[in-house]
Amino acid sequence: MQTSQHWNDYWLHSSSLSSFAEGTAAAGYQGELLAFWQRYFAALAPAAILVDIGTGNGAIAVAARQFSNQQQLAFDIHATDAANINPLVTFAHNAQLLDVLKQIKFYPCCPAEQLPFPDNSINLITSQFALEYANIELAVTELLRVLAPMGTLVAVMHHNDTxxxxxxxxxxxxxxxxxxxxxxxxxxxxxxxxxxxxxxxxxxxxxxxxxxxxxxxxxxxxxxxxxxxxxxxxxxxxxxxxxxxxxxxxxxxxxxxxxxxxxxxxxxxxxxxxxxRQAAFNADKLAALQAFLQQQACHFSLELLEIENQLFGQVLIIQK
Ligand SMILES: C[S@@+](CC[C@H](N)C(=O)[O-])C[C@H]1O[C@@H](n2cnc3c(N)ncnc32)[C@H](O)[C@@H]1O
Structure with missing residues (x-):
């Protein structure tokens, strides 16, 4: 799977924790979107293993780490991306954030279609505007391989109508x-x-x-x-x-x-x-994904997500 140089460059030069966020939001996802993710973190056992795919500078992984630390849990958090990410260097100047980032294991040049995790090992896989950039059928097959029995995948994906x-x-x-x-x-x-x-x-x-x-x-x-x-x-x-x-x-x-x-x-x-634009979901892409998922050994749902009363994306939830 080829890594795009423009994503390598973006993360190398970005001072934002997340993409699509400048100004104060550059410190990571906040508000209703953060609350959306925290609901899934709250459903996990204390020593759960999490993987955030297409993590970029690690916004969702950081949110999970902060949740785990605040609640005195001991999540084991991994964060992968096809791009050559290096958040520890990018945020070397930010001691507070660096401290959180150091408690996450990052995997640069690691496409979702081929993950370095054993079968049936991960309790929660998250993806915020990332899974849809991959070859989604290959990636979902790989994610189902690494998900533990009863494990959950939650992917917030781009939708054409947002x-x-x-x-x-x-x-x-x-x-x-x-x-x-x-x-x-x-x-x-x-x-x-x-x-x-x-x-x-x-x-x-x-x-x-x-x-x-x-x-x-x-x-x-x-x-x-x-x-x-x-x-x-x-x-x-x-x-x-x-x-x-x-x-x-x-x-x-x-x-x-x-x-x-x-x-x-x-x-x-x-x-x-x-x-x-290529990644965003429309009715045809949605129908194709649904047809594919129906053939897999899993339960799934595909719903629209509203954040602050506005359509924000398409959420895929898979339960193994
Ligand atoms: C829009 S960014 C989202 C980054 C991060 N999740 C966030 O919310 O800030 C999309 C990310 O997907 C990554 N990506 C693209 N193709 C991928 C693939 N096949 N496997 C894993 N990550 C991929 C890109 O390198 C990029 O970092």
């Missing part, structure tokens, strides 16, 4: 326009280069003309991108424009490197969004 999925589509549209269909970053690079040259050469009319030309090219391009966008694209559009405009307004040394860094970050972001 706000997150709509935002994903909006992001794909905007980033494809900026990165693929129009030479936006190339134009911005030319403009910033000529602005830097202009700063270095006092009042050179040829360079001034070049700046004006590049500026006009970029304005025309931005206006044509804008014409193709709707209200739901605005946040993505503003995000790219604000970063690039800042570099154009202050074309200092390092601006070209910063522009290249942004371009690469947006390229990786686009790949993650394309993965996410």
């Amino acid at each position: 706000q997150l999925a709509q935002d994903c589509l909006a992001g794909i549209k905007v980033l494809q326009l900026f990165l693929e269909q129009k030479p936006f970053f190339e134009c911005a690079r030319q403009l910033i280069s000529s602005l830097i040259q202009q700063q270095l050469s006092a009042a050179n009319p040829a360079i001034q003309r070049q700046c004006q030309q590049h500026n006009q090219q970029l304005l025309t391009l931005v206006s044509s991108i804008k014409q193709q966008l709707k209200e739901e694209h605005q946040l993505w559009f503003t995000d790219v424009m604000a970063k690039v405009a800042k570099l154009i307004m202050q074309p200092a040394e390092g601006a070209l490197q910063a522009l290249e860094k942004y371009e690469n970050q947006y390229k990786a972001n686009l790949l993650r969004l394309l993965d996410q």
